[in-house]
Amino acid sequence: MLPELYNYWVVIVLMMIGFYIVIVQGNLIKKLIGLNIFQTSVFIFYISVGKVAGGSAPILAEGVSVYSNPLPHVLILTAIVVGIATMALALALVVRIKNAYGTVEEEELQERDLRC
């Protein structure tokens, strides 16, 4: 039973690494990288769910009768591109924060906010 679930565990380890980075790092850019790792772990989770043992890629071919589930693939395919677009938006925000505050460290930002 246990070896059948290892894939999900890898996902969880990745997810927790991302989570840890988001919590611990004060640098906003590093937080975004952690967020990206988290995001990718979710992608991997979806794709793992979509896998069927012995199945092949969901492109019709002769002599193949078992296909993996195409639905998670579709969801993740769009999610990746949307993810990069939203990540770009987040980076743009960080860049503007740098411009306005002169720093991207969370603690310094809070200090400045308190002073105002």
Next chain:
Amino acid sequence: MLAGMVTVLSSACLLLGAFLIISGAVGVLRFPDFFTRMHAAGVTETLATTLILLGLMLFAGWTIVSFKLLLILLFILITSPVASHALTKAALHGNLQPLVNENNEQ
């Protein structure tokens, strides 16, 4: 007869390529400084890639797959040395001195 020969040939190509990339990786891991590592990686990479892709091509025979493999081979043959060159040049510009054997200088 011919089919058997092709199989043997492609297997030989694959094995030789695998050996080469492993030796290259060992070089990358063990050599003392950046430029020697670059040598290990850059030199083996091209030949090993060619061999492995050639082996796969022999497997595939005359199909569109073979053509795609040829395209990949072409791309790697063009880009990989160029990337190595650019990297080395950047490293040299970045004031990274090659490790020179002191025995020769004496």
Next chain:
Amino acid sequence: MLAGIYGLLSASFFVSMDAVDVAFTEAAVGAGVFPLLMLTALTVTGRYEQTAHRRPRAAFFLVLVTGALLILGTLDMPPFGSPDAPAHTHVAARYIQVSPTEIGIPNMVTSVLADYRAFDTLGEVVVVFTAVVGVLILLTSGEQRQQSSPANAVETMRSHMILRVVSKMLIPLMLLFALYVQFHGDYGPGGGFQAGVIFAAAIILYAMLFGLAKAQAAIKPSILRLLAAFGVLLYGGVGVVSFLTGANYLDYSRLAADPVVGRHIGILAIELGVGITVAAAMILIFYAFAGYATGRAEAE
């Protein structure tokens, strides 16, 4: 830095999971565009950071507990790869069985993406478009500055003669390959999203090697903005046309006399819309970041 490797690794994972299309996208996005964006943002924010971590012990504990709970949760999940997991027993079976005859294209991912779930995809494209609008609003306030002195815009790659010549050779091939991916998406892995990203990556390579000003002269940002909007419009427009033919919104079966052919046409059209939007969006985002970086460097 290691994000690039990470992208490569996850893409090879997707390949082994049979998710060809996803691997395709992740290959282009995770390994190419994402690190580039990260690096361009880093040039603006600076590489240096303070390393004071806040309460790592507590965070580690929290993470450990959450992870343990999640692992406990997986014990109830169906075994990996089991064919009768709940995820495979609902609509997916129908997609796999019916789509080859109903839509007539071999790549099921494309048919689900562009036909059965066309609404979802429309939403995603609109999200991408909105994100680009947001990035542009945030970052293009310094546009006049960067236009005033294009002469000393990024020319750091001038010394790499070989790189420039080879790239000049490769870029047309990349654009060609992007078009192949775009229009081959119904037979093999590929489609609008991937093609858009590859196309954008080629243009970004050009911008990196020959300077932002030259790239912007070749492909004007104003045209790109129009194109990004046009892609979304094309997608929605196909829906309206299918509306007018008497079918439901985004139901292409009446675009041609034969429903299968009609669906094929519809899928190609909206994939084109997706491709145009994604390509324009990625190039615009890169322009915005790079333009901001150079504009700031000159202001200092």
Next chain:
Amino acid sequence: MLIASAVAILVVMAMAIIRALLGPTIYDRILAVNLFGTKTVLLIAVIGFLFGRPDFLDIALVYALINFISIVGVLRYFEYSRNEEEGGSL
């Protein structure tokens, strides 16, 4: 035979990651990432044959392209930031 070369490529990729993590200079890391990228191309091609679905080759092709682009991008970034620092010190 295919399996043997796939395993060999995997070993090489592991070595490349080790070098990327150790790498004393930034260029060592870039070199390792580059190595990793080309090996991924090969791995995808070989796996495509292993599974009998050569459709995967398109991905390998994308990889070959994207890998090159990202190496160029990373190089440009590091040269750019170095120039900036030099400009600042002058």
